[in-house]
Each structure stands twice: as structure tokens, then as C-alpha cells.
Amino acid sequence: xxxxxxxxxxMPESPIRKLVPYAEDAKKRGVKVYHLNIxxxxxxxxxxxxxxxxxxxxxxxxxxxxxxxxxxxxxLANYYVKNNIPVNAxxxxxxxxxxxxxxxxxxxxxxxxxEIIIPEPFYANxxxxxxxxxxxxxxxxxxxxxxxxxxxxxxxxKLITKNTKAILICNPGNxxxxxxxxxxxxxxxxxxxxxxxFLIADEVYREFAYDGLKHTxxxxxxxxxxxxxxxxxxxxxxxxxxxxxxxxxxxxxAFIKTAIKFAQARxxxxxxxxxASEAALDTPQSYFDNVIEEYVERRNTLISAxxxxxxxxxxxxxxxFYCVAQLPVKDSDHFAxxxxxxxxxxxxxxxxxxxxxxxxxxxxxxxxxxxxYVLNKQDLLNSVKILEEAxxxxxx
Numbered sequence: 117x118x119x120x121x122x123x124x125x126x127m128p129e130s131p132i133r134k135l136v137p138y139a140e141d142a143k144k145r146g147v148k149v150y151h152l153n154i155x156x157x158x159x160x161x162x163x164x165x166x167x168x169x170x171x172x173x174x175x176x177x178x179x180x181x182x183x184x185x186x187x188x189x190x191x192l193a194n195y196y197v198k199n200n201i202p203v204n205a206x207x208x209x210x211x212x213x214x215x216x217x218x219x220x221x222x223x224x225x226x227x228x229x230x231e232i233i234i235p236e237p238f239y240a241n242x243x244x245x246x247x248x249x250x251x252x253x254x255x256x257x258x259x260x261x262x263x264x265x266x267x268x269x270x271x272x273x274k275l276i277t278k279n280t281k282a283i284l285i286c287n288p289g290n291x292x293x294x295x296x297x298x299x300x301x302x303x304x305x306x307x308x309x310x311x312x313x314f315l316i317a318d319e320v321y322r323e324f325a326y327d328g329l330k331h332t333x334x335x336x337x338x339x340x341x342x343x344x345x346x347x348x349x350x351x352x353x354x355x356x357x358x359x360x361x362x363x364x365x366x367x368x369x370a371f372i373k374t375a376i377k378f379a380q381a382r383x384x385x386x387x388x389x390x391x392a393s394e395a396a397l398d399t400p401q402s403y404f405d406n407v408i409e410e411y412v413e414r415r416n417t418l419i420s421a422x423x424x425x426x427x428x429x430x431x432x433x434x435x436x437f438y439c440v441a442q443l444p445v446k447d448s449d450h451f452a453x454x455x456x457x458x459x460x461x462x463x464x465x466x467x468x469x470x471x472x473x474x475x476x477x478x479x480x481x482x483x484x485x486x487x488x489y490v491l492n493k494q495d496l497l498n499s500v501k502i503l504e505e506a507x508x509x510x511x512x
Contacts, residue, residue, distance in 0.1 A: 293433020
């Protein structure tokens, strides 16, 4: 039998999606499943974006430009300028989701065997994208005890080697919901300039900053023009996960010229999705104001309820719409599967994402889960009640 590649064997499973068959089986048995496992908002997509696709007069659905249409990139640049990110259309490459933006970025700045330092827990697919490129993830652990704040900069520095090419952060964070302060960003700036590294910031949750806190984009920090790379997406901002439109933003001309070659190799992002994404940029501020208010209420509802469960510790998110909860269990992978296979409370159960998949350090996160508060407040309360009852009955 022909052999599978070592890279393919090493490719990690998604901690978010690997339990889907168990959830589907539970539903077939008539059990209602509350999906807390995936960041699929239930917020409605702006009507203006949907109408752009429904009401267009395209007769031939042709290729878009490899880097995305000029009108979209110019309009997108205006959005960034309004958010204190001074860029122009030539600094932007439209991609098929933030995922492709990350793949193009890693492909443009690393060679096999190179290293990227990432604070963990981190978005699980960072592991997958790095494995696909033959790149090694070097983790620096953040702790639930201090709300997953940026680890000490000395912890980053002692991990830097001749193979280190970049530091990658998610801000606000997935899975933690942590929002890096301006002071923390300045510390990273000093480090990457000292060692001549790229600082990649996944900023897809930029709008979701709570409690009066402000998001600090890596692209708004003076002096990082040649080092900063932003990964972005319309998926969460406009509740358009299915559009699969993201982008790379950078003022480093050599990097952009290189990334465009990757964009050309895959031809173009999807034309209809570009139309919807361009129209979405006209979404009124009131949409975001209402969404942020809703997520703050959901966050407060969820965290308050979780904190009342004996033995549960939870970090309070400052942004995005995720939290990491530490449970009184030894193996959250087993617990998450058990919830779907063997447990229900009043014919209902919950699906969570085991947090070990958001770490690359072996053994970390084994008693933690990521919860996405993308459901309405009553569903969140129901979910926490189910979780509480499950912990009472789980044969730990």
C-alpha cells in the first residue's frame, strides 16, 4: 500500500470538529445538543451583504484578481484607516478566509525547520498550518491564574534561536478571549525589533473588545512597518463565516510581493463572496454596537453561571466570544465525548471543545475546555445547568 506522508500523519485533528460524529449520533437519538464548541455566531449577517449577492446583475461569474478586486481593497483600506491603521490598497491581499491568509504568511516567511513562537493556548489550526508548512511551533505558556495575559517577555526571548522567524499572537484571543494591552504590545515590539523578527497578529476579533478597553492593532504601532503582519477576516465581524474571505495586511513590500505569488498560484478568492464582503463594509456602526452589547451580556451570563459550579475555574474574557474553563476532570477529551455519547439531562446535552487541542505542549489543558458563547442567554444558562449535572454524574 502506498505510504502516507510524515506531514500528513503529523497533521493534528481539529479539537473543534473531531467530535462532530458523536454530536450527530446524539441528535439521531433525539437528544438536543447545545453547540458551545465552535465560533459560529447566531448573529444575523448584515442584510446589505446578503442583498449584494441576491441583487447583482453578473452574467458571467469570472475570476477575481488574485489579490482581490481593487475596489474591495480600497474600501477595506478606508475601513482600516478609520480604525487607526494607516494602510492603502497595495498593502492588502484578499484571501479565502483568514486560514488561507495564515498559510500564505507562513509560506512567505519560513522554510521547513524554521520556528514560530506562539503564546498558548492558541487557535488550534496554528498547529495545523505550521505542520503543513514543515514549521515548528514553539509555545510559551500563558496561565489561567492570570487570565491568560501575555507571558513575561523574558520567556519569549529565551526561546529565540537562529531558526526563529516570527512571533504569532491572536488579539483578542481565541480560545482565551484575552485582549493584549498597549503596554504588552510595546514589549513585543521591542523584542521583534531587537531580534529582527516578524510579529504576526491575528486580529479577526478586532471589533469585540469589552469593558471600555481598546484594541491595539500591530499595524498601528509606529516603527513596526517592516515587521508587522495582520491576519484578518470577515467571518466574525459580520457573522459571515461561510463567505470565506480574509486578508493579509502588511507594509513590508517584499513580504506582500511574495504572498501575492501564493495568491496567484491558487488563482483568486471567490467572486460572490468578495461582493458580499465589499458591501458589508457599509454596515452601520449601530450593528456593531448592538452586537457588542449582546456579547457582553452573554459573557456575563456565562461566566457568572460557570463560577457557581463547584470545582470550576474560568478566565474572564476581555474580547472575542470564547472563554477557557478549568473543570474538575482529568481528561476533557474523554469528558467531551462522554457528554455526547453517554449523558443527557432532560434529553439535552452540550458540545464543548477540549482545550488540549489548543496547546502544543504535551499534557497541558487536559482539564480545560473552550466554550464559545455564541448562543442566546437562555441557551447558555441551559448549557451550564447541563454541564453542572454532568460533572455530578461523570465517572471521573
